Amino acid sequence: MNTPDTPAPPYRIEISARAEYIAAQSRPDEGHYVFAYHISLRNTGSLPAQLISxxxxxxxxxxxxxxxxxxxxxxxxxxLAPGESFGYTSGCVLETPVGTMHGSYQMVAADGHRFDAAIPPFMLAMPHVLH
Structure with missing residues:
Protein backbone atom coordinates (compact mmCIF):
# COMPACT_ATOMS: atom_id res chain seq x y z
CA MET A 1 0.00 0.00 0.00
CA ASN A 2 1.24 3.48 -0.79
CA THR A 3 1.74 6.09 1.90
CA PRO A 4 1.61 9.82 1.11
CA ASP A 5 5.44 9.80 0.77
CA THR A 6 5.49 6.84 -1.62
CA PRO A 7 4.58 7.45 -5.26
CA ALA A 8 2.22 5.04 -6.98
CA PRO A 9 3.99 2.37 -9.04
CA PRO A 10 4.00 3.48 -12.68
CA TYR A 11 2.50 0.28 -14.14
CA ARG A 12 -0.47 -1.15 -12.29
CA ILE A 13 -3.91 -2.22 -13.51
CA GLU A 14 -6.44 -3.70 -11.09
CA ILE A 15 -8.92 -6.11 -12.65
CA SER A 16 -12.14 -7.56 -11.28
CA ALA A 17 -14.39 -10.09 -12.98
CA ARG A 18 -17.90 -11.42 -12.47
CA ALA A 19 -19.60 -14.14 -14.50
CA GLU A 20 -23.23 -15.09 -15.00
CA TYR A 21 -24.97 -18.02 -16.63
CA ILE A 22 -27.25 -17.12 -19.57
CA ALA A 23 -30.04 -19.71 -19.39
CA ALA A 24 -32.02 -18.26 -22.31
CA GLN A 25 -29.16 -18.95 -24.73
CA SER A 26 -27.99 -22.25 -23.24
CA ARG A 27 -29.01 -25.75 -24.28
CA PRO A 28 -27.80 -28.08 -21.51
CA ASP A 29 -29.26 -31.17 -23.23
CA GLU A 30 -26.88 -30.40 -26.15
CA GLY A 31 -23.81 -29.53 -24.03
CA HIS A 32 -24.12 -25.81 -24.82
CA TYR A 33 -23.67 -23.55 -21.77
CA VAL A 34 -23.49 -19.78 -22.36
CA PHE A 35 -21.88 -17.41 -19.89
CA ALA A 36 -21.48 -13.64 -19.81
CA TYR A 37 -18.57 -12.11 -17.97
CA HIS A 38 -18.26 -8.55 -16.76
CA ILE A 39 -14.76 -7.09 -16.49
CA SER A 40 -13.65 -3.90 -14.79
CA LEU A 41 -10.14 -2.48 -15.23
CA ARG A 42 -8.77 0.42 -13.20
CA ASN A 43 -5.44 2.12 -13.73
CA THR A 44 -3.96 2.46 -10.24
CA GLY A 45 -0.51 3.26 -11.63
CA SER A 46 1.03 6.68 -12.11
CA LEU A 47 1.18 6.62 -15.95
CA PRO A 48 -1.53 6.35 -18.62
CA ALA A 49 -1.68 2.85 -20.12
CA GLN A 50 -3.43 1.39 -23.16
CA LEU A 51 -4.85 -2.11 -23.43
CA ILE A 52 -3.45 -3.54 -26.67
CA SER A 53 -4.43 -7.22 -26.61
CA LEU A 80 -6.70 4.57 -19.18
CA ALA A 81 -5.35 7.63 -17.41
CA PRO A 82 -4.22 7.14 -13.79
CA GLY A 83 -7.35 6.60 -11.68
CA GLU A 84 -9.53 5.92 -14.73
CA SER A 85 -11.67 2.78 -15.14
CA PHE A 86 -13.05 0.85 -18.11
CA GLY A 87 -15.66 -1.87 -18.03
CA TYR A 88 -17.09 -4.25 -20.60
CA THR A 89 -19.15 -7.40 -20.95
CA SER A 90 -18.41 -10.34 -23.22
CA GLY A 91 -19.24 -14.01 -23.28
CA CYS A 92 -18.12 -17.56 -23.88
CA VAL A 93 -19.64 -20.98 -24.49
CA LEU A 94 -18.65 -24.16 -22.66
CA GLU A 95 -19.57 -27.81 -23.20
CA THR A 96 -19.97 -28.29 -19.43
CA PRO A 97 -21.99 -26.44 -16.75
CA VAL A 98 -18.84 -25.42 -14.86
CA GLY A 99 -15.50 -23.92 -15.89
CA THR A 100 -12.90 -21.27 -15.13
CA MET A 101 -11.30 -18.34 -16.90
CA HIS A 102 -8.10 -16.39 -16.30
CA GLY A 103 -5.49 -14.65 -18.39
CA SER A 104 -3.89 -11.29 -18.99
CA TYR A 105 -4.16 -8.02 -20.86
CA GLN A 106 -1.11 -6.77 -22.70
CA MET A 107 -0.66 -3.10 -21.93
CA VAL A 108 1.58 -0.25 -23.15
CA ALA A 109 2.29 2.65 -20.80
CA ALA A 110 2.72 6.25 -21.96
CA ASP A 111 6.51 5.88 -21.65
CA GLY A 112 6.48 2.91 -24.10
CA HIS A 113 6.95 0.24 -21.41
CA ARG A 114 5.00 -2.97 -22.20
CA PHE A 115 3.56 -5.00 -19.34
CA ASP A 116 0.95 -7.66 -18.64
CA ALA A 117 -2.01 -7.05 -16.33
CA ALA A 118 -3.06 -10.37 -14.81
CA ILE A 119 -6.74 -11.34 -14.90
CA PRO A 120 -7.38 -13.35 -11.73
CA PRO A 121 -9.15 -16.71 -12.12
CA PHE A 122 -12.93 -16.70 -11.85
CA MET A 123 -15.59 -19.38 -11.98
CA LEU A 124 -18.21 -19.99 -14.66
CA ALA A 125 -21.04 -22.05 -13.17
CA MET A 126 -24.62 -22.86 -13.96
CA PRO A 127 -26.75 -22.11 -10.85
CA HIS A 128 -27.22 -24.95 -8.37
CA VAL A 129 -24.44 -27.07 -9.91
CA LEU A 130 -21.87 -26.32 -7.21
CA HIS A 131 -22.61 -26.87 -3.55
Missing amino acids: RHWIITDGNSKVQDVRGKGVVGEQPL
Whole structure:
Protein backbone atom coordinates (compact mmCIF):
# COMPACT_ATOMS: atom_id res chain seq x y z
CA MET A 1 0.00 0.00 0.00
CA ASN A 2 1.24 3.48 -0.79
CA THR A 3 1.74 6.09 1.90
CA PRO A 4 1.61 9.82 1.11
CA ASP A 5 5.44 9.80 0.77
CA THR A 6 5.49 6.84 -1.62
CA PRO A 7 4.58 7.45 -5.26
CA ALA A 8 2.22 5.04 -6.98
CA PRO A 9 3.99 2.37 -9.04
CA PRO A 10 4.00 3.48 -12.68
CA TYR A 11 2.50 0.28 -14.14
CA ARG A 12 -0.47 -1.15 -12.29
CA ILE A 13 -3.91 -2.22 -13.51
CA GLU A 14 -6.44 -3.70 -11.09
CA ILE A 15 -8.92 -6.11 -12.65
CA SER A 16 -12.14 -7.56 -11.28
CA ALA A 17 -14.39 -10.09 -12.98
CA ARG A 18 -17.90 -11.42 -12.47
CA ALA A 19 -19.60 -14.14 -14.50
CA GLU A 20 -23.23 -15.09 -15.00
CA TYR A 21 -24.97 -18.02 -16.63
CA ILE A 22 -27.25 -17.12 -19.57
CA ALA A 23 -30.04 -19.71 -19.39
CA ALA A 24 -32.02 -18.26 -22.31
CA GLN A 25 -29.16 -18.95 -24.73
CA SER A 26 -27.99 -22.25 -23.24
CA ARG A 27 -29.01 -25.75 -24.28
CA PRO A 28 -27.80 -28.08 -21.51
CA ASP A 29 -29.26 -31.17 -23.23
CA GLU A 30 -26.88 -30.40 -26.15
CA GLY A 31 -23.81 -29.53 -24.03
CA HIS A 32 -24.12 -25.81 -24.82
CA TYR A 33 -23.67 -23.55 -21.77
CA VAL A 34 -23.49 -19.78 -22.36
CA PHE A 35 -21.88 -17.41 -19.89
CA ALA A 36 -21.48 -13.64 -19.81
CA TYR A 37 -18.57 -12.11 -17.97
CA HIS A 38 -18.26 -8.55 -16.76
CA ILE A 39 -14.76 -7.09 -16.49
CA SER A 40 -13.65 -3.90 -14.79
CA LEU A 41 -10.14 -2.48 -15.23
CA ARG A 42 -8.77 0.42 -13.20
CA ASN A 43 -5.44 2.12 -13.73
CA THR A 44 -3.96 2.46 -10.24
CA GLY A 45 -0.51 3.26 -11.63
CA SER A 46 1.03 6.68 -12.11
CA LEU A 47 1.18 6.62 -15.95
CA PRO A 48 -1.53 6.35 -18.62
CA ALA A 49 -1.68 2.85 -20.12
CA GLN A 50 -3.43 1.39 -23.16
CA LEU A 51 -4.85 -2.11 -23.43
CA ILE A 52 -3.45 -3.54 -26.67
CA SER A 53 -4.43 -7.22 -26.61
CA ARG A 54 -5.88 -10.02 -24.50
CA HIS A 55 -5.02 -13.61 -23.65
CA TRP A 56 -7.66 -15.83 -22.09
CA ILE A 57 -7.32 -19.40 -20.83
CA ILE A 58 -10.78 -20.95 -20.55
CA THR A 59 -11.09 -24.41 -19.00
CA ASP A 60 -14.31 -26.41 -18.90
CA GLY A 61 -15.37 -29.10 -16.41
CA ASN A 62 -13.72 -31.80 -18.56
CA SER A 63 -10.36 -29.96 -18.45
CA LYS A 64 -10.73 -28.95 -22.11
CA VAL A 65 -8.74 -25.72 -22.56
CA GLN A 66 -9.42 -22.89 -25.00
CA ASP A 67 -6.48 -20.51 -25.50
CA VAL A 68 -7.91 -17.25 -26.85
CA ARG A 69 -5.80 -14.32 -28.02
CA GLY A 70 -6.91 -11.17 -29.77
CA LYS A 71 -6.55 -7.46 -30.27
CA GLY A 72 -8.18 -5.24 -27.68
CA VAL A 73 -11.50 -6.05 -26.02
CA VAL A 74 -14.98 -5.75 -27.54
CA GLY A 75 -13.47 -3.92 -30.51
CA GLU A 76 -11.67 -1.34 -28.38
CA GLN A 77 -8.16 -0.63 -27.15
CA PRO A 78 -8.94 1.68 -24.24
CA LEU A 79 -6.41 4.19 -22.94
CA LEU A 80 -6.70 4.57 -19.18
CA ALA A 81 -5.35 7.63 -17.41
CA PRO A 82 -4.22 7.14 -13.79
CA GLY A 83 -7.35 6.60 -11.68
CA GLU A 84 -9.53 5.92 -14.73
CA SER A 85 -11.67 2.78 -15.14
CA PHE A 86 -13.05 0.85 -18.11
CA GLY A 87 -15.66 -1.87 -18.03
CA TYR A 88 -17.09 -4.25 -20.60
CA THR A 89 -19.15 -7.40 -20.95
CA SER A 90 -18.41 -10.34 -23.22
CA GLY A 91 -19.24 -14.01 -23.28
CA CYS A 92 -18.12 -17.56 -23.88
CA VAL A 93 -19.64 -20.98 -24.49
CA LEU A 94 -18.65 -24.16 -22.66
CA GLU A 95 -19.57 -27.81 -23.20
CA THR A 96 -19.97 -28.29 -19.43
CA PRO A 97 -21.99 -26.44 -16.75
CA VAL A 98 -18.84 -25.42 -14.86
CA GLY A 99 -15.50 -23.92 -15.89
CA THR A 100 -12.90 -21.27 -15.13
CA MET A 101 -11.30 -18.34 -16.90
CA HIS A 102 -8.10 -16.39 -16.30
CA GLY A 103 -5.49 -14.65 -18.39
CA SER A 104 -3.89 -11.29 -18.99
CA TYR A 105 -4.16 -8.02 -20.86
CA GLN A 106 -1.11 -6.77 -22.70
CA MET A 107 -0.66 -3.10 -21.93
CA VAL A 108 1.58 -0.25 -23.15
CA ALA A 109 2.29 2.65 -20.80
CA ALA A 110 2.72 6.25 -21.96
CA ASP A 111 6.51 5.88 -21.65
CA GLY A 112 6.48 2.91 -24.10
CA HIS A 113 6.95 0.24 -21.41
CA ARG A 114 5.00 -2.97 -22.20
CA PHE A 115 3.56 -5.00 -19.34
CA ASP A 116 0.95 -7.66 -18.64
CA ALA A 117 -2.01 -7.05 -16.33
CA ALA A 118 -3.06 -10.37 -14.81
CA ILE A 119 -6.74 -11.34 -14.90
CA PRO A 120 -7.38 -13.35 -11.73
CA PRO A 121 -9.15 -16.71 -12.12
CA PHE A 122 -12.93 -16.70 -11.85
CA MET A 123 -15.59 -19.38 -11.98
CA LEU A 124 -18.21 -19.99 -14.66
CA ALA A 125 -21.04 -22.05 -13.17
CA MET A 126 -24.62 -22.86 -13.96
CA PRO A 127 -26.75 -22.11 -10.85
CA HIS A 128 -27.22 -24.95 -8.37
CA VAL A 129 -24.44 -27.07 -9.91
CA LEU A 130 -21.87 -26.32 -7.21
CA HIS A 131 -22.61 -26.87 -3.55
